[in-house]
Each structure stands twice: as C-alpha cells, then as structure tokens.
Amino acid sequence: MNIDLAIDLALLGLLVATAIGVARTGDLFAAVMLTGIYGLLSASFFVVMDAVDVAFTEAAVGAGIAPLLMFTTLAMTGRYQQNPKFISAASLAVVAAMGVLLIYASLDMPAFGSPDAPAHLYVAPRYLTQSMAEIGIPNAVTSVLASYRGFDTLGEVVVIFTAGIGVIAILYSKRIEGQPERPASMHQHRVLRIVGKILIPPILIFALYVQFHGEYGPGGGFQAGVIFAAALILYSMLFGVKTAKKVINYAAVRLLAAFGVLLYGATGVLSLFAGQNFLDYDALAEDPVAGQHAGILFIELGVGITVASVMLLLYFAFADRQRLEGDD
Amino acid sequence: METVASLFNYWVVIVLMTIALYIIVAQHNLIKKVIGLNIFQTSIFIFYISVGNLEGGTAPILKEGIDDYSNPLPHVLILTAIVVGIATTALALALIVRIREDYGTIEENEISERDRT
Numbered sequence: 001m002n003i004d005l006a007i008d009l010a011l012l013g014l015l016v017a018t019a020i021g022v023a024r025t026g027d028l029f030a031a032v033m034l035t036g037i038y039g040l041l042s043a044s045f046f047v048v049m050d051a052v053d054v055a056f057t058e059a060a061v062g063a064g065i066a067p068l069l070m071f072t073t074l075a076m077t078g079r080y081q082q083n084p085k086f087i088s089a090a091s092l093a094v095v096a097a098m099g100v101l102l103i104y105a106s107l108d109m110p111a112f113g114s115p116d117a118p119a120h121l122y123v124a125p126r127y128l129t130q131s132m133a134e135i136g137i138p139n140a141v142t143s144v145l146a147s148y149r150g151f152d153t154l155g156e157v158v159v160i161f162t163a164g165i166g167v168i169a170i171l172y173s174k175r176i177e178g179q180p181e182r183p184a185s186m187h188q189h190r191v192l193r194i195v196g197k198i199l200i201p202p203i204l205i206f207a208l209y210v211q212f213h214g215e216y217g218p219g220g221g222f223q224a225g226v227i228f229a230a231a232l233i234l235y236s237m238l239f240g241v242k243t244a245k246k247v248i249n250y251a252a253v254r255l256l257a258a259f260g261v262l263l264y265g266a267t268g269v270l271s272l273f274a275g276q277n278f279l280d281y282d283a284l285a286e287d288p289v290a291g292q293h294a295g296i297l298f299i300e301l302g303v304g305i306t307v308a309s310v311m312l313l314l315y316f317a318f319a320d321r322q323r324l325e326g327d328d
Numbered sequence: 329m330e331t332v333a334s335l336f337n338y339w340v341v342i343v344l345m346t347i348a349l350y351i352i353v354a355q356h357n358l359i360k361k362v363i364g365l366n367i368f369q370t371s372i373f374i375f376y377i378s379v380g381n382l383e384g385g386t387a388p389i390l391k392e393g394i395d396d397y398s399n400p401l402p403h404v405l406i407l408t409a410i411v412v413g414i415a416t417t418a419l420a421l422a423l424i425v426r427i428r429e430d431y432g433t434i435e436e437n438e439i440s441e442r443d444r445t
Contacts (some may be wrong), residue, residue, distance in 0.1 A: 054406050119399055120399055216389075273439045
C-alpha cells in the first residue's frame with residue numbers, strides 16, 4: 001500500500017464523514033461550516049489526483065466564497081432548521097436503491113488509474129503530445145481551456161455573467177438605498193482586522209501571478225478571478241461594504257463584468273476578421289504559435305475580469321440586501 | 329481486494345451522491361437542499377477527476393523527460409464547472425432570500441401549506 005493510496009483513502013473517508021455530518025445536523029451554521037471543510041477536503045483530494053488547477057479553484061470557491069454566501073443568506077433566513085430529526089423512509093429507500101444500482105454498474109468501470117481506460121485513449125493523448133507544438137505553452141489545462149475548447153469556455157463565462165445579472169435582478173431593491181449601512185460583520189475582532197490587513201495585499205498579488213503565470217504553471221483566469229475577489233470580499237467583511245465601495249467603484253465593477261465577456265468575444269471576432277474561424281487564434285499574428293499566445297492572454301484576461309467582478313457583485317448583492325432586514 | 333482498490337474512488341462518489349440526494353429529497357429546509365446540491369455537484373467533480381487520473385502520471389504541465397500525465401480534459405471541464413456552480417448556487421440563495429421575505433419561512437412544507445390556503 002503506497003502513501004498516495006493511503007492519503008486518497010483518508011481524504012475520501014473524511015469527505016463521507018463530513019457529508020453525513022451535514023445530513024444529520026439541524027444547525028445550519030454547522031452545516032455551512034462543514035461544507036467549507038468539505039470544499040477544503042475535496043481541494044486536497046484534487047491535489048492528490050494531480051488536478052492542481054482544479055484544486056486551486058475548489059479551494060477558493062468551495063472553502064471560501066460558497067460558505068460565505070451561505071452565511072450571508074443564513075443571517076437573513078435564520079440559523080436552525082425545523083424537524084432536523086425527521087427521517088423519510090421512502091426517500092431513504094429510493095436513494096439507497098439508486099446507490100446499490102450505481103455500485104452494481106460501477107463493476108463495469110475500467111480500473112482506477114488504468115492507462116487503457118477509454119478516457120485516456122482518444123483526444124487526451126493528442127492534447128498532451130501536440131499542444132506544445134500547436135499552442136506552445138506547458139500547461140496543457142490552459143491550452144485545452146483557452147484554445148482547443150475556447151468556445152465552450154466562452155459559454156461558461158456567459159453563464160457566470162448571466163447568473164450575476166440574475167442575482168442582482170432578484171436581490172436589488174430601490175429601498176436598499178435609503179437604509180442605514182450595517183456595521184462590518186467582523187470589524188470588532190482586532191486580530192482578524194490586523195491579520196486581514198497584512199494578508200490582503202499578498203493575496204491580490206498572488207491572484208495576479210496566478211492570472212499571468214497560468215500558461216506556465218497551474219493557474220488561469222478562473223482561479224485568479226476567484227482569488228482576487230476573495231481578497232476584496234475579505235476586505236469588505238473586515239471594514240464594511242460602505243468602506244469597500246469607497247475603494248472599489250461599484251458602477252465600474254458592473255461594467256467590468258460585462259467588459260470581460262466582451263473582451264473574450266471580441267478576441268473571437270478578431271480572428272474571424274483575420275480570415276480564420278471564431279476563436280482560432282492562429283490568425284492573430286504572423287506566427288501561429290505567437291497568435292495562440294496572444295489569444296490565450298486576451299481571453300484569460302477576459303475570464304479573470306468577469307469572474308472577479310461577478311463574485312464581487314454577488315457578495316455586494318447579498319450584503320446590501322441585509323440592510324433591508326428588520327424594516328418589514 | 330484488487331477490485332476494491334481499483335473501484336474504491338467510484339464507490340465513495342456513489343456514497344456521497346446518495347447522501348446528497350437524500351438531503352435534497354427528504355429535508356425540508358431550502359438552504360439544506362442547496363448544501364445537498366453542492367455536495368452532489370462535488371461528488372461528480374470527484375468522479376471526473378478520478379476518471380482522468382493516470383497511475384504513475386503527474387499533473388498535466390508539460391516538461392521534457394516526462395511522458396505520463398493525467399488527462400487534462402476532465403480538469404478543464406471541472407474547473408469551469410466549479411465557478412459556474414458557485415454562480416448558480418448564488419442564484420439559488422438569492423431566490424431563498426426572497427422566498428423568506430415573502431413567506432416568512434424557508435421550510436418547504438410550510439411554504440406549500442401557505443400556497444394552499
């Protein structure tokens with residue numbers, strides 16, 4: 001039994017324990033804390049599985065932003081659920097039957113990590129052997145994300161942008177403007193405030209590093225966007241949304257969210273005008289590989305800007321909505 | 329024992345999925361349901377990443393002298409799915425906030441009761 005397998009088993013065991021904990025607790029605050037732990041555990045698992053880019057994203061989202069938005073929601077909806085001990089025998093039977101059937105089906109799966117598994121046979125070897133010559137960057141994940149499957153990624157960015165618009169449309173109300181600002185949720189904790197102040201600038205610089213080094217090491221627009229936003233959200237939690245909005249121009253953030261998508265789309269249109277297919281960056285420069293580099297740089301920047309702005313807008317939308325609490 | 333080691337990851341995914349589905353179906357609290365959806369979603373992520381893993385492989389950052397890499401395609405799909413997932417989770421939470429404001433509760437059975445009366 002090698003050490004990798006042991007870590008794998010331990011992490012997966014902890015994941016199951018955390019999930020059971022979430023199912024059993026009636027205290028939603030604890031359940032959200034457990035989802036944060038769950039996110040961190042799955043990020044560690046992704047590192048063990050050599051999926052470093054995914055681990056980055058999951059650590060920032062699963063252990064950072066997701067629990068944060070849930071806490072903000074809890075502050076408006078109440079901490080305890082009713083009938084936490086309620087057990088539905090029918091649902092239990094149905095999901096157990098599903099589990100048994102899936103385990104039966106899993107017996108036909110190729111063995112874990114096997115080189116002959118269908119997943120490793122068709123398109124993956126091409127990405128790994130040809131991308132260095134075609135795209136010219138070491139991180140194969142970035143090559144696939146930004147170039148080979150660039151159209152798919154454009155769709156994802158549009159989904160994120162649309163969800164951001166949706167949340168603002170649902171939560172924004174004219175009445176919010178007239179309400180007094182709420183004090184910052186963590187401002188009274190001196191240790192948090194000082195440690196936060198020290199931590200925020202390095203986090204921002206690290207996000208920029210992840211953004212612009214994403215072609216050579218793990219990283220890219222999605223990871224950089226969430227890390228950047230996490231730092232700014234931390235700032236608004238420590239010093240209040242009002243102070244944060246003095247530092248970050250709210251109207252500009254809204255514009256930037258759209259600008260990122262536009263930058264991505266415009267790069268595609270540019271290659272269209274240069275006589276190639278949509279998002280085929282070969283056309284962007286004399287040398288196809290240089291064109292690929294330029295294209296990837298632009299669209300990753302677009303992704304980073306949109307993701308960071310939307311995450312920030314989401315947090316502001318929830319934090320502002322809290323100001324309405326208590327007047328109705 | 330051979331089978332157990334080679335399929336263990338998939339079984340854990342199935343167990344996580346089952347727990348999450350139970351939370352979504354059986355529990356009445358809407359926030360709990362969203363948390364369940366999150367766990368379900370992450371179990372799919374674990375499944376994809378496990379499928380993409382290669383015995384003896386390394387992270388797909390190309391380097392001279394290394395031939396075996398994990399499959400980069402699942403990594404791409406999942407890393408975008410994570411960020412899309414948080415955006416849609418936020419949308420669900422926003423709806424829950426509004427439901428709470430209009431119904432005064434986020435328990436599913438109480439909401440449908442109020443709709444009936």
